[in-house]
Amino acid sequence: MKRQDVAFAAGAIVVLLMGFGAVHAVANPYFFFAGYVIVQYVVLATAWNILGGYAGYINFGPAALYGAGVYTSALLLKAFGAPLVVNIVAAGLVGMVLGLMMGYLTLRVQGVYFAIATIALVIMLETVVHNIEYLGGARGLALIAPEPPAWAVGRTQFVFLVLLAIAVMSVALARWIERSWIGRGLRALRASEEAAECAGVATLRLKLAACAVSGALLAVAGAPYIYYASYIDPGSAFSLTLGLNTIAMPLIGGTRSWAGPVIGALLLASVQQAATVTISSELNVLMVGLALIVFIAAAPDGLIGLAERLRRKMHA
Amino acid sequence: MISRRRFSKIAAGTGLALAAPALSTSSLAQAQPIKIGTSISLTGPLSGTKNALTGYQLWRDDVNAAGGLLGRPVELVTYDDQSSPAQIPAIYSKLVDVDRVDLLISPYGAVLSAPVMPFVKQRDLFLVGMFALAGNDTVRHDKYFHACPWGPNSQVNWARGFFDLARAAGCTKVAIMSADIEFAKISAAGGKAISEEYRMSVVYDQSYPPNQTDFSAILRNIRAAQPEAVFVCSYPPDSTALIRGLSEVGIGDSVKIFGGSMIGLQYASLLANIGPALNGIVNLHLYVPEPTMRNPAIDGFLARYEPLARAQQLDALGHYVPPFCYAAGQIIEAGVKGANTLNHAQISRYLHANPVQTIVGRATFNELGDWTEKRVLMVQFRGIRGRDVEQFRQPGRQVILDPPPLRTGELVAPFGAARSG
């Protein structure tokens, strides 16, 4: 138990050091452009899984929270030239508030209804942004971010490192939740909310906590985007594809443990990054669709579940 | 994506005297190719512009047939950006850092170009702009050259032609409607600015969501405001729905001129689909087959484009995007040949100093890389009958009203009369 924690911490530090080392060792910036997209999905998938995987509440609108993070950060940058750290914290707070609102929705609606309500959230936020002139409306907003610190080599390398740190923290947080009594309570309410409540689990409080943490992390994932792309528009911030991938990744990796979304994100996002530049994007989407169907039909517990099943079979 | 081999086969199959790269002189084949990189929206909402690729390919084949650039063959490196700006940073980094392309062309339009601009500014790279209105106005990069004749200060000015026509027709009250889409919003803002400048009162100004299918409420509100000019900034799906609504509920007798910035009325499939309901509308275009526009070069280009379009199910007319992609190639060609190097600074210096003759006209660049002379057409649809695409290849159907040097007819007004006529 303790040894596992030490191993995880060591792994996290190694990942961060490797990231930092890569920024100085790898001259080719493309690595960080593509890496940013992949790491962003690690954060998104991990964040989504805290609510969707552990608690079983399917947020079909992760793009709403991500978009809220993107626009919060851009707004602060435009209005006050706020530094990235401030934007990340602010995006997290906005995400947390939206998450709590979503959490209160769980009081009233479960299952499919919750999923549909979250879709509504995406459209509502996108409509709101369309109608706010200061945020560029449908036109989008082009902003040139301030120069990155010198140690980060370049702008892309800088946001890559920031996002990598966010990813490591998100995964650590997800892992802690999963292994603590909170995770156990969430899994219990996923199985049966009524039984969990009758076993003394404060289900509403746990759901609110899960919604808040998940919402905050989803929004945080969007905060550095304006520094990455220098341009945001409602279409990319509230992107359907982004939402789809965020849901697909934990399902492909496995929703029961922190490693599932990480594996799913690394796998699917890398394949997609490679696919963008090799095969047509129709086939790309077709691939995601088929993967979803195949995994639901054949490996409902994702790659991790599949691996466990194989291991059991070999031992038996 | 159409592979090069298949493209060559199609090209060869059409029996045109196209020299595919493989047929070029042996010395050219041995030389290290010059790579030109860009992204194309093969999929997603902007995939109507995917015929850009054909424009680039035709230029590449021509330049290679003529011995290449600096004695080296030209090679295109293209990726599908899925019409999504989120894809752009990684794609352009891949083009520059991994594929090591020599020269860059921007993706289509302002939304997709926006993430590229800070990138090229930071790396100090040469870039040919494609269709982005005021694409360089914020970043002000000195190595940017626009292949599109939007003209200087295009954010405001590009649609001035429509308002010049409106003023000449005596309009004082204008209605502006726009889709919640980047290009439409910029157009609408420009339209408002010019209205003020011309002391026209804006009696209606509202935007609507993309994919709006029913325009009756909007059209009634406009009719109630009794404008004389209606400046419409729409996108393909809503352009169709709007024109249908026009036939259904009408717009009132006060209107003298209607249209302006309706995207989609340049595409063959939409034109054929709407048919006679187009008559009377005044709208932007960049090329129409009117006598003042035609020259052997563009005629030849379109003649080669047509069979390819048929084989690949691309836009049948190819008037809107492909010629300007070919022109983008010509701008690169002129710059590289003129400066006799691939050095971005020297190419830029040359292009700033010398005009370029393209198949879409002579381009002289200002300090922001925009054409010094705006050459956006305002055309009026006339005598459209039935749904045959061929009629849009004939002169007299899309009459040029503005700019004056290219004019082939006068505005028919009021709008009601122009529609029935």
Added chain:
Amino acid sequence: MSEPVLAVRDLTKSFGALRALGPVSFALRGGERLGLIGPNGSGKTTLINCLSGTLRADDGRIWFAGRDVTNVLAFKRARMGLARSFQIPKPFVGMTVLENVLVPLDQIGDGSDHEARAMAILRSVRLDARAGDDAKRLSHLELRKLELARALVGAPKVLIADEAMAGLSEPEIDEILAILQRLSEAGVAVIMVEHIMHAVMRFSQRVICFETGQLIAEGTPQEVAEDPLVQKVYFGEPARH
């Protein structure tokens, strides 16, 4: 005669126009074994849900362990020692049997020795051999036992066993009865909600009978069984087995 550990006064609950329960009043003494019978739809499950707090009663009051818990949320009642099992077992699937028992322990425990305590409870219902298995792989009897094990964690003052023997064979019924018997001996008051009459009659000290949301009979098992109203209600539906 000890103080009532659980008391209900004038409790009512309606769904739309349908009055599902009450008004009903009764009390349960500490350590008592109470049988609760009544045909399907007589309001038993509604009553249990109101008692455990998963349903909010429209009117009336509930006292538990000397406190008015009418407005106390379900999870807090559970933590106070008001435990229940479910008619249709609701295991926490996707978790091991041990984890199933750890969930309630997490809520009330002080953090020490949770696993040892959970194992002890599992041993008491003879489920310890399956501690490491996913709950979804349990047999029907084992699921019933798991329900009880989970309910036992907080050393409850009251256990409501909602048809804890439905669908079980005779020897299995005996096994569950033995567990409940041991609990009762340890001082836990048990409300046995059951259709299996011989088990209720054997186990209970007192029996109450519900029909259309009303308490229609109360007394020793013998008295209730002979009550003409009860016989009428069960006419054509004689005690099974």
Added chain:
Amino acid sequence: MFLEILINAVATGLLLGSIYAALALGLAVTFGILHIPNIAHPVFVVLGAYLAVVANERGWDPILAALAGALPFYLLGALFYEFYARVFERRGEADTMQALTLFFGVSLVVETALVLKFGTNQQTVDVDYVGQSLRIGLLVMPYRLLVPALVAPVMILTLWAYLKFTYAGIAIRAAAHDVRALQVSGVDPHWIKRHAFGIASVTALVAGAILVIIGPVDPFSGRLQIGRAFAVVILAGMGAVPGTILAAFIIGVAESLVSAFLNPSWSPGVAFLILLATLALKPQGLFGASR
């Protein structure tokens, strides 16, 4: 003028509402009655629209084409349910997340298949009555909306009568409440659900034909309708088939009034606002039994 705008806004809202009802009807069966969250329904609508386009190119009227294609679509829907049931059979009750994801995956595959076959271009049909309007005093109703709007109530009435008066219809409604009771009465619940999916799929086909009469359709048109269709079903209340039309009227008129008197830009939010408000304030909907 105000009166004219008001009258016409309400009329347009009613017409649109009627069309929304047609779009949501299949969902009212699969989701409202059977509680299977078939988010792939809108993509079946789009598939129907493409069928109408193809038939129209050969000179067929889209609505007639839809009627002609009813049997294959019925089979397609039944097959689709069979697939769904096979996937989840072994696991008993379908996990909501997995069911949603499966339907999501199916939507993507169908959309992409359409893109690969037809491209992303907008598809339209050529019908004589498009472009003309029925004028009664101040009221102007385009036939483009009027004709489809008349189809929807007919479809809903037919379905309602079917569910109310036929044996299979009653069995479908029973399947929602108690599968065991159904088995006792000798009806195979799988057959009933398959049948219901078949019917839902036919309504999707008709709705598709309607959709493409109203305006151009592309492979992704279904996405825009998902939220609205669910809003209609949930506002109506689960299982309330006749209520679907009233709920759709409310949403249609609300959107139309926002368009006419506030700002058209806000109208996409209207359906979702109503949806969220329903979920928060009256989750059982206007006509549904309480859950």
